[in-house]
Amino acid sequence: MTNANTPIRVAVIGTSVISASFAEAVAAATGIRIEAVYSRDADRAAEAATEFGADWSSDSLDEVLGSPLIDAVYIASPNSVHAEQVAAAITAGKHVLVEKPAVLTAQEWRDLVAQAQDAGVVLLEAMRTEYDPGTALVRSLLPQLGTLRLASLRYAKRSSRYDLVLAGERVNMFDPALGGGALADLGVYCLHAMVGYFGMLDRLSTAVVPVPSGVEGAGTITASYPGLIVDLSYSKISTTQLASEIQGEDATLVIDEIAAPRVVELTHRDGTVTRHEVPGDPHPLAGEIDRFVALIAAGEDPSAEQLLTAQTLELIERARATTT
Incomplete structure (x- = not known):
């Protein structure tokens, strides 16, 4: 399979x-390269292989998973087929990095984690929020806020x-049969960040704006913790101009973008403001790729990250069960 060199x-x-973005990030990373591209459409697979710098392509998933030239797979197919493709890759002895949401249910994920552990391969969700340096920056500043009381996390773009949906066309990301919807696509970033920052919650309530296909186009979630209320808003049918915010009794933290914070401002009770910026211009997918490579190379334990995925x-x- 692989060695240190x-x-x-x-x-x-x-x-x-997102696959094109992944290829761009891989090109700048070390210890990893794209060997092949799979698509059910052979012409599209070949075209993408050229675009991504891959050596070959195929319209046969069995061929790709059976190849000794492949050590790992990055899965960015429709959400509804993630679980079966992850399972097939693990059975073939391949490490797996799977786009968010990894699968459709927490139990599916737990079963796949157990399968990966038995097979001795790495299984990781490609949740860029968890591995972004801006997330680490926010987490490091939370103690300065004092007792946390209110938070507003937003991702709406x-x-x-969406115009195709309004015209009556079928679009994967808005198709309930393919696991689409704004909650799974954008709201998941808010949920994942919330659990990462504050832990698992006590109660939640939700409201959504559905689109004609039946999935949520936009929505809100109110989450209750002991002494802390978090409201989340997400949308794929409108765009927010507001930042995310975490309020404590001693200070308030304003976050420019919840999925990839780059500028974070800390306002203290006395009105003084401290501005923090993530240095450089990191690719938003660089962190997850580096972590995936490190897990495979060093044989580290991804169980904490896998638990966070299950909780999200x-x-x-x-x-979705409490939607009004």
Whole structure:
């Protein structure tokens, strides 16, 4: 398979925009390279392989997973097929980095984690929020806020494909049969950040704005912790101009972007403001790729991250079950 001097050879499953972004980040990373691209459309697979700098392509997933030239897979296919593709990759002895949301239910994820452990391969959700240096910056500043009381986490960006939905066309990211919807696509960043910052919650309530396909186009979640209330808002049919915010009794933290913080301002009770910036211009997917490589190379334990994924998936299920 791999050793310390050999890059991890990855097959990309799926040819969407996020796959192109992944390829861009891999090109700047060390210890990993894209070997192949899979798509059900052979022409699209070949085209993407050229675009991503891969050596070969295929329209046969069995061929890709059976190849000794592949050490790992990056799965960026529709949400509804993640679970079966992850399971097939693990069975083939491949490490797996799977786009968020990793699967549709927390139990599916727990089962796959157990399967990966038995097979001795790494399974990691490609949740960029967890591995972004801006997230680490926010986490380091939280103690300065004192007792936390209120937080507002937001991710709302109108999809360029929403017009197709309004025109009556079928669009993957808005298709309930494919596990689409704004909660799974954008709201998941808010949920994951919330659990990462504050832990698992006591209660939640939700409200959504559905689109014609039946999934949520926008929505809100109110989460209750002992002494702390967190409101989350997300949308793929409108765009927010507001930052996210965490309020404590001693200070308030304003975060420019919840999925990839770059500028964070800390306002103390006396009115003084401290501005913190993430240095450089890190690629938003660089952190997850570096972590994936490190887990494979060093044989580290990803169980804490896998638990956070399970908790986030559980909250998506709970939110949808309590939708009003």
